[in-house]
Amino acid sequence: MSSQPIEFWFDFASNYSYMSVMRIEQEAARWGVTMKWRPFLLGPIFKSFGWSNSPFVLQTWKTEYVWRDMERECRKYGLAWKRPSAFPRSSLLPARVALIGAEQPWMGEYCRRVMQLNFAADQDIDSVACMSEVLAELGLKAQEIIDQAQHETNKLRLRRQTELAGTKGVFGAPTFFVEGEMFWGNDRLDDALIYARASKPPVTRIS
Amino acid sequence: MSSQPIEFWFDFASNYSYMSVMRIEQEAARWGVTMKWRPFLLGPIFKSFGWSNSPFVLQTWKTEYVWRDMERECRKYGLAWKRPSAFPRSSLLPARVALIGAEQPWMGEYCRRVMQLNFAADQDIDSVACMSEVLAELGLKAQEIIDQAQHETNKLRLRRQTELAGTKGVFGAPTFFVEGEMFWGNDRLDDALIYARASKPPVTRIS
Numbered sequence: 008m009s010s011q012p013i014e015f016w017f018d019f020a021s022n023y024s025y026m027s028v029m030r031i032e033q034e035a036a037r038w039g040v041t042m043k044w045r046p047f048l049l050g051p052i053f054k055s056f057g058w059s060n061s062p063f064v065l066q067t068w069k070t071e072y073v074w075r076d077m078e079r080e081c082r083k084y085g086l087a088w089k090r091p092s093a094f095p096r097s098s099l100l101p102a103r104v105a106l107i108g109a110e111q112p113w114m115g116e117y118c119r120r121v122m123q124l125n126f127a128a129d130q131d132i133d134s135v136a137c138m139s140e141v142l143a144e145l146g147l148k149a150q151e152i153i154d155q156a157q158h159e160t161n162k163l164r165l166r167r168q169t170e171l172a173g174t175k176g177v178f179g180a181p182t183f184f185v186e187g188e189m190f191w192g193n194d195r196l197d198d199a200l201i202y203a204r205a206s207k208p209p210v211t212r213i214s
Numbered sequence: 215m216s217s218q219p220i221e222f223w224f225d226f227a228s229n230y231s232y233m234s235v236m237r238i239e240q241e242a243a244r245w246g247v248t249m250k251w252r253p254f255l256l257g258p259i260f261k262s263f264g265w266s267n268s269p270f271v272l273q274t275w276k277t278e279y280v281w282r283d284m285e286r287e288c289r290k291y292g293l294a295w296k297r298p299s300a301f302p303r304s305s306l307l308p309a310r311v312a313l314i315g316a317e318q319p320w321m322g323e324y325c326r327r328v329m330q331l332n333f334a335a336d337q338d339i340d341s342v343a344c345m346s347e348v349l350a351e352l353g354l355k356a357q358e359i360i361d362q363a364q365h366e367t368n369k370l371r372l373r374r375q376t377e378l379a380g381t382k383g384v385f386g387a388p389t390f391f392v393e394g395e396m397f398w399g400n401d402r403l404d405d406a407l408i409y410a411r412a413s414k415p416p417v418t419r420i421s
Binding site for chain 2: 071075083194195
């Protein structure tokens with residue numbers, strides 16, 4: 008694996024994050040790049056710009072286009088898609104759980120399931136019931152993880168993580184970082200991986 | 215050639231239009247798709263949203279990222295790049311000339327030269343002197359074309375073309391249309407061409 012990992016900043020509420028969540032583990036593996044999950048909340052970032060909602064909602068002239076684009080892009084990547092009846096959905100508990108799972112082997116599958124609930128099954132994701140079901144399906148101790156996720160320490164950690172996103176210059180999601188180089192949007196995932204791959208080619212060992 | 219052409223809506227002031235202007239003729243030829251040039255002005259579109267300037271300028275948190283992205287993307291496509299010292303540049307006369315040239319064989323080369331002046335040579339483009347030089351270099355009767363371009367009929371035509379962009383739902387540039395299907399951004403040029411190509415495959419003639 009390359010020694011320059013890709014940091015993946017995403018929010019379960021973000022539709023373009025959906026595509027990257029579904030693609031990134033497989034793509035990173037294909038490029039031989041290690042990845043780091045960085046769940047955060049876009050809401051406070053948008054608020055810091057004076058926006059009360061997603062720009063896709065506030066900029067009404069863009070809304071219909073975004074949904075049409077999602078439909079086409081999901082087809083392109085072979086992903087299921089159903090336009091969510093609520094957007095953006097609250098993603099607080101899913102993000103808190105993701106922070107607990109970020110270094111765990113179940114993280115990828117967990118993130119994909121939550122994203123599919125939001126953007127393929129049109130279901131609310133921000134509830135203990137929903138999270139319990141997802142975690143149980145993964146064979147995990149749901150209650151234990153949810154308790155950890157809702158602990159004050161973890162709540163604070165998510166606030167800090169979101170503040171860090173702001174400090175790093177994140178203004179949307181998904182956003183990727185490789186060695187401080189920022190890439191914004193699912194459309195830049197490949198570029199970010201190529202950059203990571205080139206930044207430090209793996210050493211060829213002569214045995 | 216496919217019978218479903220791609221319409222290419224662009225503004226010489228727009229940095230992401232630069233990349234599409236440089237790429238589109240070659241890419242369309244590669245896919246066997248005919249193209250239609252649709253120069254227009256983004257300014258009035260942005261004004262209709264209540265924006266006094268480009269969102270890349272108004273959304274200050276995005277500005278530096280956009281220039282870094284341009285640098286990387288131009289490298290990816292093998293295009294020269296120099297961050298313009300003025301942005302967005304006025305593109306009124308270049309757009310008026312482009313309207314005259316839209317159906318002419320010199321259109322592609324004209325557009326590429328104007329874009330290179332703006333985004334690779336960091337030069338102002340909205341002057342009779344600049345346009346005269348570009349047109350003369352193409353071996354054209356510069357004064358005649360500029361006179362046509364500045365005629366009231368043509369000025370009105372550009373206003374109408376820009377209004378039409380708004381009516382069609384254009385909110386940025388470059389924008390591509392294939393059979394009423396809209397694609398926004400240089401990142402969607404390939405998708406638009408693939409869509410055009412698939413929409414009506416060329417007839418195979420058996421001789």
